[in-house]
Amino acid sequence: MTSAERHPLFVATGxxxxxxxxxxxxxxxxxxxxxxxxxxxxCEKCGRYGGHLETTPLAGRGRLIAFAQVHLHARPEPKVPFxxxxxxxxxxxxxRALLNPPVDPELRHGDVMVAEIVSVPREVGTRPxxxxxxxxxxxx
Amino acid sequence: MARHLSSLRPVYVVGVGWHRYQxxxxxxxxxxxxxxxRDALADARLEWPAVESTYVxxxxxxxxxxxxxxxHLGALGRPLVHIENxxxxxxxxxxxxxxxxxxxxxxxxxxxxxxxxxxxxxASSQIGLQSLTGSAIVPATHYALLMSEYAQRxxxxxxxxxLVAVKNHRNGARNENAQRRKERTLEEVLGGKRVSxxxxxxxxxxxxxxxxxxxxxxxxxxxxxxxxxxxxxxxVASAANSEMVGxxxxxxxxxxxxxxxxxxxxxxxxxxxxxxxxxxxxxxxxEIEYAEATGICQPGRFIPMxxxxxxxxxxxxxxxxxxxxxxxxxxxxxxxLGQIGEITLQLRGEAGARQQPHARTGxxxxxxxxxxxxxxxxxxx
Ligand SMILES: [Zn+2]
Numbered sequence: 001m002t003s004a005e006r007h008p009l010f011v012a013t014g015x016x017x018x019x020x021x022x023x024x025x026x027x028x029x030x031x032x033x034x035x036x037x038x039x040x041x042x043c044e045k046c047g048r049y050g051g052h053l054e055t056t057p058l059a060g061r062g063r064l065i066a067f068a069q070v071h072l073h074a075r076p077e078p079k080v081p082f083x084x085x086x087x088x089x090x091x092x093x094x095x096r097a098l099l100n101p102p103v104d105p106e107l108r109h110g111d112v113m114v115a116e117i118v119s120v121p122r123e124v125g126t127r128p129x130x131x132x133x134x135x136x137x138x139x140x
Numbered sequence: 141m142a143r144h145l146s147s148l149r150p151v152y153v154v155g156v157g158w159h160r161y162q163x164x165x166x167x168x169x170x171x172x173x174x175x176x177x178r179d180a181l182a183d184a185r186l187e188w189p190a191v192e193s194t195y196v197x198x199x200x201x202x203x204x205x206x207x208x209x210x211x212h213l214g215a216l217g218r219p220l221v222h223i224e225n226x227x228x229x230x231x232x233x234x235x236x237x238x239x240x241x242x243x244x245x246x247x248x249x250x251x252x253x254x255x256x257x258x259x260x261x262x263a264s265s266q267i268g269l270q271s272l273t274g275s276a277i278v279p280a281t282h283y284a285l286l287m288s289e290y291a292q293r294x295x296x297x298x299x300x301x302x303l304v305a306v307k308n309h310r311n312g313a314r315n316e317n318a319q320r321r322k323e324r325t326l327e328e329v330l331g332g333k334r335v336s337x338x339x340x341x342x343x344x345x346x347x348x349x350x351x352x353x354x355x356x357x358x359x360x361x362x363x364x365x366x367x368x369x370x371x372x373x374x375x376v377a378s379a380a381n382s383e384m385v386g387x388x389x390x391x392x393x394x395x396x397x398x399x400x401x402x403x404x405x406x407x408x409x410x411x412x413x414x415x416x417x418x419x420x421x422x423x424x425x426x427e428i429e430y431a432e433a434t435g436i437c438q439p440g441r442f443i444p445m446x447x448x449x450x451x452x453x454x455x456x457x458x459x460x461x462x463x464x465x466x467x468x469x470x471x472x473x474x475x476x477l478g479q480i481g482e483i484t485l486q487l488r489g490e491a492g493a494r495q496q497p498h499a500r501t502g503x504x505x506x507x508x509x510x511x512x513x514x515x516x517x518x519x520x521x
Pocket of ligand 1: 029030032033043044045048
């Protein structure tokens, strides 16, 4: 990913705790509330906005709390079957993302999940997107 | 200090009516809505001029659908307003109609829900923020994720959860206003098209259209028009809320729990007092999560009680006797009002083949994306 196509939701550089995985671009309010994705509209906890909300990288790692393999989808993309996961990030927020690979029969609740950047096709060329994958080296 | 609805003027449901919920058709919405309103007027034995004000619930028809429909009842110059609150639009319209009567601003008020299928965008796709999943997570997948989490937490199997659909299809088969009127075996439910996660198509609400209407009145209204008081049903609680910070994963159950608690406190009853309940069961897992959030049963106890028949018609508390959103259908704007109509029939003893015996207290619950939640408790006087 070049700096010219910097993505608003993730960066290739990891955090101190998880340096080898891309980080998610989260936000932190001066009240302490941590959220994803980053925005400056206002804090859901206290209502502070603008400069009170700062970008904070969230480690690209968490625990799997739920997953669903999608069999029927009205749109052409993503192609079925694909899997949606809900993951509680080490850094707090619960996020939902697509799984890579699209189907993983070994997936279990409680698995350690990590972020990775993959290229998906678009009308012309490809674009980078963030997917979550089961951590092959980590336990449960 | 702010007061509860039930501490203001008493409000009674006096008339209910439907246009059957059905798959998308060529029938204009005007015909759907008028059928429901005329049936509700006939049910209350009222004429249209008695209605002082109207709330029109719709989520998909677009701007200003009410007047082109209501004018065919007689354009009498009365106020009307449109209510959009996602799946809970009809419930929101009902609450506002009750509020207007309770406050003493009107004696007879109509709430009518009408909708047809359209592909209008949700505002959540236009908030100016990107998401990791874009349009990949449709409602079925949202609930398939909650199902995955519930199944893990309580060690239940997909075939246990599918029993909710078997019950609701059985109830819907006895409801002339239901979109799906066919009993289904567990094998049929599980053998249908797989949608998302372990959800199959017969565990998901169908796409459809329809209308439902409810007329509410004050005691003055009941007396003035000679309405049969033995058929009036009192609204004893109305609670509404929206999503709270910190409930990222299961927001619908969290707000349901809070709204249920507020409604029980207002009505001064316990969950065990309920005879009949209509829940927002667009997907099987929802009925389970919301029933447990009411306190009708303890967390994780829904399926054993369902298997014992506790939630069947004739059981301890009939849940979704109309067939619920899964079998009766979910045309969006009408749905919350249709629930009030079903509870009203049940409490009057007019529900025919799906009558819960000796029903005295009933509850209607809806959530809408956002998320918002409504709970109403009704009682036979
Ligand atoms: Zn804050």
